[in-house]
Amino acid sequence: MSDRPTLAVVGATGAVGTVLLRILSQRADIWGDIRLLAISPDSHPRPSGAESERAVGRRLTVRGEEVEVAALAEDAFDGVDIALFDVPDEAAAHWAPLAAARGAVVVDNSGAFRTDPDVPLVVPEVNPHAARRRPRGIVSSPHCTTLSMIVALGALHAEFGLRELVLSSYQAVSGAGHEGVETLRRQLSLVAGTE
Known part of the structure; x- marks a missing residue:
């Protein structure tokens, strides 16, 4: 058991998830366990354009180690401190509150929560203090253009x-x-x- 925080990367096999894994491998390693999660055929809701059914079970390299991609499920968030979400809006709307209910602080990159008054819209260089108040346990990220x-x-x-x-x-x-x-x-x- 590590005293460092556990991180879940939800959407690990997508375009942004792939870049995120590379960044996690290049930066100072502050994480304990890193869990890689992907939408599976059994995930509900299953959004159109979701990750391939071949994503679950794939092995991806992060921090120089191969890690198996697990299916997105409620119990996958047990013991997770921070969950980074990069999945379609409808998947984030369903799964992010479930992850928060399991105790994870969710950082969501979709548009699902950007206008929710109980979810702070945070840009660390501009308003990092806003991340402290998160009644729903979720922090939202603005659109890439913003x-x-x-x-x-x-x-x-x-x-x-x-x-x-x-x-x-x-x-x-x-x-x-x-x-x-x-x-x-x-x-x-x-x-x-x-x-």
């Missing part, structure tokens, strides 16, 4: 008191996960005549 600019805008607001912002955003294909990236590659090959 994250890419909010640190700079937060500093400008602190200095000058911004009152209005007008912008346009063009979303990255990576938001559709591995399938979206592969679809773009196929389309580019067709356009370039290399397929």
Whole structure:
């Protein structure tokens, strides 16, 4: 039994989960156990575009060790201190409260809780104090477009008191996960005549 916190990565085999595992392997190791979880054929609800049924049972490398990906289930959160969620909104809406009820502090990357008044929307460089008040046990992360600019805008607001912002955003294909990236590659090959 480790005195270091246990981390669950929910959506470990997705596009963001894969990057997160690489980051966990490159940074200082502050974690005890790291559990990798994925949506399985038995997960309810099973969102469209969810991780492949082949995800459960796969072995992924994190911190130089191979770890088996387990199925998303309520008891998978027993003993988990922090659960990082990167799954579709409907899966997060169902599973994040269950993880919080088991005692995990949930950090959710979906849009499921972004407008919930009992779930703080936190950007550590701008409002880290907001993470302390989490009545539902969940902390939400803003959309990637917001994250890419909010640190700079937060500093400008602190200095000058911004009152209005007008912008346009063009979303990255990576938001559709591995399938979206592969679809773009196929389309580019067709356009370039290399397929």
